[in-house]
Amino acid sequence: MVDAHKIEDDLVFLNGEALGPEEAVEIQEHVSPLSLYYKVLSALFVLTGLTYAVSYLDLGELGLPVAMFVAVIKVSLVCTYFMHLKHDDRYHVFVFLSTLLFVGIFFTFILFDLSSRDRLSDEQGTFFQQRMDPDKGMPSRQPGFGPGLTPALPPGAAPAATVAPEATAEPAAEDKAEHDAGAH
Amino acid sequence: MANDKEKSKSEGEPTESKVDTSRPREPSFYEAQKGWKSWAFTLDHKRLGVMYLLSTMIFFFIAGMSAILFRTELLTPQGDFLPWLNQQLAGMMGQPISIEEAAAQSGTTYNKLFTVHGAVMVFLVIIPSVPGALGNFLLPLMLGAKDVAFPRLNLASFWIYSLGAIFFLYTLFMGGLDTGWTFYTPYSTNTGTAVISATAGAFILGFSSILTGINFMVTIHKMRAPGMTWYRMPLFVWAIYATAVIQVLATPVLAITLLLLMVERTLGIGIFDPAMGGDPVLFQHFFWFYSHPAVYIMILPGFGIESELIAVHSRKHIFGYKAIALSSVAIAIISFVVWGHHMFVSGQSELAGIVFSFLTFAVAVPTAIKVFSWVATLYKGSIAFNTPMLYGLMFLFTFTIGGLTGVFLGTLSVDVHLHDTYFVVAHFHYVMMGGTIIAFIGGIHHWWPKMFGKMYHEGSAKIGALLVFVGFNTTFFNQFVMGGQGMPRRYYTYVPQFQEQHVLSTIGAYILAVGLLWTATYLLYSLRKSNDAPVADNPWGGASLEWQTQSPPIEHNFHDTPRVTTGPYNFPQIDRTGEVDGH
Amino acid sequence: MSSHDAKAMRPGAIDPPMPLAHHFDTPGQQAGSAKFGMWVFLATEILMFSGLFLAYFVVRMLYPEMVLSSHELLDKTMGGVNTVVLLTSSFTMAMAVRAAQLGDQKGVVRNIILTILFAFVFMGVKYVEYTGKFAHGIFPGKYFDYVAAGEYAREHGHVLAGKPHIFFGLYFVMTGLHGVHVLAGIGVLTWVLLRARKGEFGPRYYAPVENVGLYWHIVDLVWIFLFPLLYLVR
Incomplete structure (x- = not known):
């Protein structure tokens, strides 16, 4: 099988492959105008x-x-x-x-x-909500850090969204909430 | 390659009568240069291979010892060994503590031990072992080249590996790391242990891996001897090639992931840390985009060794050469679209989970092609039950179990039950240890006479193989059962109902450790000066190019550039290719 | 085995011989290996930066308002100037390779010097940008000063929405890593310059110039995407 083609001695070898002399171009060199x-x-x-x-x-x-x-x-x-x-x-x-x-x-x-990520959860309405209440903000290690400059709630986002049971769920994503509201 | 000297004997057993006397022996690459500089600044791929072999084995020992420590703790359901150990250590440091205080630290100690075991095994042992040691040593020999394409890069790669290893050792002495080898956020951005030095170490090791990958890819493309066409390359080379492709494509993503993790930890930019507004699942995506392909970086070279072992020691042309060669490449490509199966319960979208689960099954196809081809190669072969072959058969057994249980875990619904249990632990040990390490040990035995010009004691080696096989299966097989019953991984205390199985596991681990130490001992013992029994250049009757040169090879590998006229598995005497392979 | 005869050699062109390492058979094999290796290395660079770009897109997806309001604080003109500078340096780099191909020793040296100069200009503009940001409390991540940055934004008629520390964290990481690549580029360009001054390069041997050039172009490519994403896109 691997021995299918016989190698002739007059062939040029390039990278192990036997080639005809005109095919064996080792490196392409071209000077553009x-x-x-x-x-x-x-x-x-x-x-x-x-x-x-x-x-x-x-x-x-x-x-x-x-x-x-x-x-x-x-x-x-x-x-x-x-x-x-x-x-x-x-x-x-x-x-x-x-x-x-x-x-x-x-x-x-x-x-x-x-x-x-939210699609099936939203369809079934039974899974945990990943969004957090923007008014409550994120669990923040830095005092005065986080949503301090956040403008008022976007009109589409429901403030009823509750905190996820998982502590490490999605971050507060006001923007994302709006994005999702637009997607539905 | 028609090798006339091989025609008289057919068995794969080493025989002294085969020593090539037609040409006066030249100094081997060991003798060509002397002194520590000839090692530290060597550009010779063979010396680098030996250096990689030595360093990965040192770290294998460290990682194995930490496993022995935590397996000892798991002998009893409650924590007692580690508290005792902590108390003793504190006493030795001159700060005695009560056993209660020691017990309070022991959960963290356990976490650190399994992290050391995992991180060192993955980054410092399994990933560099086969490509670094056997790949470096054998690749140019198998291709008929004088060296790899970039010898200086090769040396740099080894020293970068050493630098990364120093970072890991520093982490160890700074009190260790307790995140597990996966560095999941947000824990890794908050924990007090030495995350930065460990991630910096992994980052640096990534560079070493990339440079090795680039070097091997270019070597395979550009350095093949005349007549060494793609389909005449040994399957080990194909496997190393597929590995190099993954190393090149996946490792940069690990680099950026670890860089972002370091930045997240020091500056808190808020990409991965939810407290800063980041997405921890995104970290897992980034991490597994590298680390899933990385498990194929680990196992593909094992596949390559297995192909060589099976073909040479059953003295038969490998069944389905092209299928095995191309399935390596297929695995390399598919490995990039399945990473989400590590994240089924991490909070990724259910739809993504379904897609990833489906794609995961696709990996089973090329893998099965390989396993069936090896089994078909054995069929009607002239099997020599020597040590390399024993490891080859062991691989077939353990890897098949490991591979098949991977399909269970890739099934979305099943994984929800089995995730983070000992079932997962058993699965990846059957693949990593039962696959790569077993193949690696088999490969070391197979190429030991080529690398060192000495032969180990065959009887001792068989005892070692038996101990490894029994120890390995005793340790891990019942972990499948335990995991199925719900024993979670990464806990240092557990419900008493699992004690019997844990004790069995720990006993297995001890047997395995004894087997591995025994193996190291007789292998090193074979290197003694007084062991001057001549070793044939080609003790197994292999047909690939590395057997055509002296053992150990001369500095420039071959006297004359070899001309290749036939495939790597055309064994002159047994191979009735017409019947076997549809010639 | 490329034909050098086909190339039009200028009168007075210098063609130094090619050093051949022991493990290669032909100069073509050596040059081809180096170039192929460089392309594979470039692939790793692209994949590494792709992680940062993906992080950017994810942040943009999660916090579209924040990204759009934050990027207004970046100076489009400085970004634009840097784009032009980097594109020009790419051009001079390509010219350096061409000069080497033609055996024009002086051309090689001149163009590499120009490239290095442009690289320094780029870093200078970046320095001005960074210090300008730091002066207004715009630091990466948790060092971001919300009060100072908020005032700075109001002065310029913008409102910072959401968590701009993420955007600027990403901005500093992306441009910072790119800057590190520019600095590395200056390093390798200097190395090639020193060799070029010794007259080592010519039509038979210009692989180092060419490969450093490829690297430099990749640095340029990354910036071509960074510029619109960070500075321009609304």
């Missing part, structure tokens, strides 16, 4: 100006996606041209992209957990 670097730098400046300008517009919910979109474009410009991924070994691109995949796994599961 000067103009390309200038173009990329200008594009980066323009995009920076763009995010800066957009931040003065009130896009509401769209603010984050737009900013992230621009940042992703900037990052891909730097990776492709400054870091030479365009002309580099394909395997380096693979390493880079699979890193992003694992970052994606990391983000997706944790954000999924956080966003769905």
Whole structure:
């Protein structure tokens, strides 16, 4: 099975693999023209100006996606041209992209957990409430610390939410309460 | 590799007639350079491997002794051994205390003991043991390379490991740590014990682990000898490769987790500590995103050793080479999407629990592929019941139990009952100890003649293997039962109904300790000067490249760069590949 | 076995020989190994910072009002200036690699010096920002002075909602860890500069310049995300 292909002596070996002479490129070297670097730098400046300008517009919910979109474009410009991924070994691109995949796994599961944490509890109404009463505040080790500057209760949050039986339940999340109220 | 000298004898037993006399023996890498500098500043992967072996064994001893201490305490339902011990220690320090005062401290002492055991075993023994010791020693030999890709990085990695170990020892002398090896918040942000130095130690060890991972990945990609294609690499190399991938991808997240924990503890930024507005479950997510893949950092190299042991000592081409190789990679990838099964009762969302439970079952598939392939390799093989093979068979037995009970625990509803009981303790000891450590001991026996050029006494080794097997199973098997009946873990007193089982467990632990000490003794004894019985370069008749060089190897591993023309398990005489593997 | 002949060598370009470590067979294998190792290392850097970004998103999810009100206290313009500085330094770094590829010794030295200078400018701006924050009681975590910070916010027409100590704790950790990377970058850039001044790099051997450059670009990449998330996003 592993012996399927016979190795000829005139083949070139690269990293243990037998290859034809034209395939055996040990390291990708590419000199990009000067103009390309200038173009990329200008594009980066323009995009920076763009995010800066957009931040003065009130896009509401769209603010984050737009900013992230621009940042992703900037990052891909730097990776492709400054870091030479365009002309580099394909395997380096693979390493880079699979890193992003694992970052994606990391983000997706944790954000999924956080966003769905109250769902079944709320549906059934029987589980403990994770939110604490904002008026009572958090068990705080620091006097005068915590919700001192908290504005009045957001209109959506019910003050009836009781303290969780578990002492280590969720922190007082006024904002979260509002967030959840919006989600339902 | 067609090795003519092997054709006459087929059994895996060491035979002196096989000593290669065709070429004059050259100085081994031990003899090539002398003096302490030749060790402290060595760039030779073989010397680093030996240094890793020595240091992990020292910490194995420390961790084992702390386990013996708390197992002794668990002989009786009430606390009496640790209070006595505390009183004696206080007396020796010149501050005598009453037995009541000593008893009041003993809960914390117990916590510190199991933390030392857990943290040292995980961070200082199991994670670096196989990659650090056997991986370093064997990887370039198996690939036909002169060294790893970055020898200086390799040396740095060892010294960073030592630095991390010093932090752990400092923690120990500063009164220890009582959080358990998992450092869960909010306890770890509030407890008075030395959390910072311990997390700093783990942080530093993480760097060592990352550097080793990078080094191995690059070595496997770039340093293979001519003809050593991916599918001609020994399965140990595949396992080390998968391990390196996990080390590289997961350990950075541990670094940032521990960094945030240190910042949380010193500055109170409010990410993990609920009192400051943080989310303690988030810490567990961060922690297990590393630590679940980390259990595969621990077990995958064990799988690799097992493949070598089974194939070489049954003198048969491994069954399902590609399946075993690729299942290592599959395990590495799946390991990143199952971490939530440690958090079923931690307050993560029920939906996330269901998803994680489902994904956890997926790990069982590649793992089962491996186990079945090993069993199929044994079928009609010419099995030599020598010590490495005994450990190989032991691994099959104990790991299968450990792996299957993992599926119980991965089942959401079952885990709610079994969580934090001795069932969990038994499960991960069957995997970590019964899997990795057993495989590691087997691997040490298998490669002992290659590493040191000496052969241990086979009869003593068999006695040691028996003691380890009996001791291990006596200790942990009834812990499954105890856990099922509801005995919670991490308590130093317990309900009297469990006493018989605890006594049995403790006796098992003593037998295990005796077995391990016995093993260390005869192995070290074999290194004595007077043991000058010649050892064959290839005592077991292995077909992979590390057996093609001298024992112990010369400084640059091979006289000439080897040319590889066939796979690592094509044993010349027994292997009727046509029947076995569908050639 | 790349073909150097294909490259247009400038007249007067210097091409010093490549030092080859004993365990490699060819220079290409050595350079390829170093570069591959660097990419894997960059992967670990990305994953490490991803933990901080995830913490940011979680905090934002738990306390959206707090994050939005707190970030108003950060100086967008200083952040913007630093972005431009870091992008430019990335550019000069890329130019240094290009100069090495072409055997332009002076170009290598000049561009690395520029990169180091920009790095210092970046750290200088960060210093001004940090001291400005500290002056108004904005410290990380439990040292956060709610009274002083609240006044400072009111002076600028903002209301601090919720628990801004979390946001600023995260701000200091994220920018602090990034700053540590910039400092490390200055260190390795200086090392490469010293070697470049000795004329060690040329078309056959420029792996250290290239790999330090890759590291420097990653530092830049992290900032490209940090800037909008911390300073800009409403």
